[in-house]
Amino acid sequence: MRVVAAMSGGVDSAVCAARMLDAGHDVVGVHLALSQSAATLRESARGCCTIEDAGDARRVADKLGIPFYVWDMADRFREDVVEDFVSEYRAGRTPNPCLRCNERIKFAALLDKALALEFDAVATGHYARIVDGPNGRELHRAVDMAKDQSYVLGVLDADQLAHSFFPLGDTTKPDIRKEAAERGFSVAKKPDSHDICFIADGDTQGWLTSRLGAATGPIVDESGEVVGEHDGAFAYTVGQRRGLGLKVPRADGAKRYVTQVDPSSNTVFVGTEDLLGVDEIHGSHTRWPGPAPIGEVRLGAQLRAHGEEFAATVRAEGDEIVVRLDERTRGVAPGQSVVLYEGARVVGSATITRTGRSTG
The missing domain is CATH 2.30.30.280 (Adenine nucleotide alpha hydrolases-like domains)
Known part of the structure; x- marks a missing residue:
């Protein structure tokens, strides 16, 4: 297959590209330029998409002997992720920008462009697994639960999943770093990025105040x-x-x-x-990487990227779902996402619109 390997400049995407090449695919490395004024250097482990990151990605591509390109998606990122983040907070909701980035940038804009250029798929360094199931490809949790990123991939639909690869899902993070070192990658010990990538100093309140007043x-x-x-x-x-x-x-x-x-x-x-405790969650903007559930079904519900999974009864109604948790939980806010699981398999996701307490 002709595969675009999304290369952020970190250790995970470096090993991802290497593994896709080892598997016999025709691989091209692509770094996404998401900032119109990229910084020269990263601020410790915060932020991303700096000139340093692009250089790190290029050096890995050169070592692998694969073509490397930088695709400018700054305008799309600003509109679909940054401005969405601001408007959601303005409306009193709590968004997850990583889900929006996966949905609208990495598996919409990037994948759409890759397919238009006659590539077959996009590979990323996310920690998740794709498993062949009775209804086609299924999205599953990673082996390394401490790094599992299936929650932020819950926004993928079946067609996007059919054109995706996640080659790190069967490996733990320490083993990925060890593999990177053995391959001679300079990014083997590079710290992971965290928090919100476009708020490099981590001061979300100050950043929002500067834009909303x-x-x-x-x-x-x-x-x-x-x-x-x-x-x-x-x-x-x-x-x-x-x-x-x-x-x-x-x-x-x-x-x-x-x-x-x-x-x-x-x-x-x-x-x-x-x-604070709620046990009833309503959501919209549903996304199903496989068949949507019919009627009421018993599933697991995860409400945060690395949060606990709650047993729940779920009913899908068109583009909306109602999730009734077996026990109340705290801190659930409109704008967050609920991702549904059947065992390790991701069933689907929705954006939370309101919460409440059941009377039963």
Whole structure:
């Protein structure tokens, strides 16, 4: 097959490209330029897409003897990921930009361009597995659960999965670094990138404030009393406890958490821990890497990239789903994603629109 290996400049994508070449594929390395003003150097393990990263990717491609290109997708990334991130926070929701990047950049823009250029597939260094099942290819969790990235790949549909390779899914991270060193890759000990790649200093609140502006508003408790003041409701998310700056403590001294963010009134609501628990989740923008479930089915539901999996009953209704968890959990906010599993297999995903507590 003719395969585009997405090369970020890190150790995972380097070994990914090498393994695809070892498997006999015709491999071309592609680095995505996602920033219109890429920095020269990375800031420790934060950020990505710097000139240094592009150079690291090129050196690996040269060592492998494969063609290497830089594809400029900065405009698409800004519109589909960065601006989406800002608009979601403006609306009081909590987005996951990694899912958006996978859906709209790596497995939409990149894959679409690769197929248009008559490549057969795209390979990435994500930790996940593709397994041949009775209904075609299936997306499964990685062997290394500490690095499993099937959650952020839950946005793929069946056609995208059919044109994807994840050759690292059967290997642990330490073994990947060992393999990179044995292959002589200079990136073998390069630190992993983390947090939000386009907020290199990690200050999400400051970054959002610079784009949305400060907007003072009240922090209100469950009785309706104003107990504090904020500089922008967008900076708060459901389940948050630290950094609230509350001026009126509860009489019993109980800790308080953000329970709701209302952008229309610029109000942040807080309450005690018991008010955070939800067991009913509604979602839209459903994505199915295989057949969509019919009727009510029992599945596992994961609500964060490296979070716990909860037993649940799921019902799909067109582009929407209702997920009823067997037990309540905290800190679930609109804008986040719920990814559904049957064992290790990813069944599908949806963007959370609202949460609640079942009456039964």
